[in-house]
Amino acid sequence: MAGTVVFDLDGTLADTSADLIAAANSCFEARGLGPLLDPVADALIAFHGGRAMLRAGYGRVPQDVLLPPGAEEEDYPRLLDFYGSNIAVHTRLYPGVEAALEQLASDGHRLAICTNKPEGLAESLLRQLGIRDIFAALIGADTLPVRKPDPRPYRAAVAAANGEVSASFLLGDTETDRKTATAAGVRIALVGFGPEGAAISRLTPDALIGHYDELPELARSWLGKYEALPHDLQASREY
Known part of the structure; x- marks a missing residue:
């Protein structure tokens, strides 16, 4: 057998990277930060999961831009919700x-x-x-x-x-x-x-x-x- x-x-x-990156960028854009991740250049980050994408994006925010404490915890479920609704676009x-x-x-x-x-x-x-x-x-x-x-x-x-x-x-x-x-x-x-x-x-x-x-x-x-x-x-x- x-x-x-x-x-x-x-x-x-x-290859799910583009839809994963789009979900993360939706969180950044909701905070007025713009699309902080690139669907091609940051594809490898996408495959490390939602939290990895959020951390990578927040790491690119200029130091003079203040993020509220717990931004990652707030945005993670939002990322999942967006992704679940747009899971197979790209x-x-x-x-x-x-x-x-x-x-x-x-x-x-x-x-x-x-x-x-x-x-x-x-x-x-x-x-x-x-x-x-x-x-x-x-x-x-x-x-x-x-x-x-x-x-x-x-x-x-x-x-x-x-x-x-x-x-x-x-x-x-x-x-x-x-x-x-x-x-x-x-x-x-x-x-x-x-x-x-x-x-x-x-x-x-x-x-x-x-x-x-x-x-x-x-x-x-x-x-x-x-x-x-x-x-x-x-x-x-x-x-």
């Missing part, structure tokens, strides 16, 4: 994602999501992108009391997909994903087309893919492929 492929979401399955799946997911499923692999995006937002985004139903499980930042790189969300994603951790691997795009795989004791493949590009090889992953076309063969190499036994074929003919 084949195994389980666990995916990160932001920066791995889809976001796009990376090339080849849908074909790769279909091939993985055809090969008998279970598919799961383990993301540090809040579960509700992840559900909404995956549905708007049209790929939610192919995943057997989704674990978000708030599904459990802990998040990546703690290994428990990863293990929960595999278990929810009815898989075995020993027959699974993680596909991600950040150091957090690298640390998660190490903590869970599984292999890690990183994408070379995410926010860091090929420079992500600095994390010495077990594999680096340059396009989603490469993923099905990698999964076959690491997890095998489901082969129907004669009695399975016979059973499929019984009505």
Whole structure:
């Protein structure tokens, strides 16, 4: 039997940076500060989460501009609200994602999501992108009391997909994903087309893919492929 492929979401399955940056900028603009983050130059910051974007933006405010105490705490829920209402304006799946997911499923692999995006937002985004139903499980930042790189969300994603951790691997795009795989004791493949590009090889992953076309063969190499036994074929003919 084949195994389980666990995916990160932001920066791995889809480039969500522009919509994330827009959500942060909406908070800055509401305070009369203008768009403090650039959707291209600051894409990497976006993949570190909402609070990281707010801190980066506030760090660019001139010293003579006074911000009220607790601005980050006030703006974080506003950022999430804006993002939830504008979650897939600019976001796009990376090339080849849908074909790769279909091939993985055809090969008998279970598919799961383990993301540090809040579960509700992840559900909404995956549905708007049209790929939610192919995943057997989704674990978000708030599904459990802990998040990546703690290994428990990863293990929960595999278990929810009815898989075995020993027959699974993680596909991600950040150091957090690298640390998660190490903590869970599984292999890690990183994408070379995410926010860091090929420079992500600095994390010495077990594999680096340059396009989603490469993923099905990698999964076959690491997890095998489901082969129907004669009695399975016979059973499929019984009505």
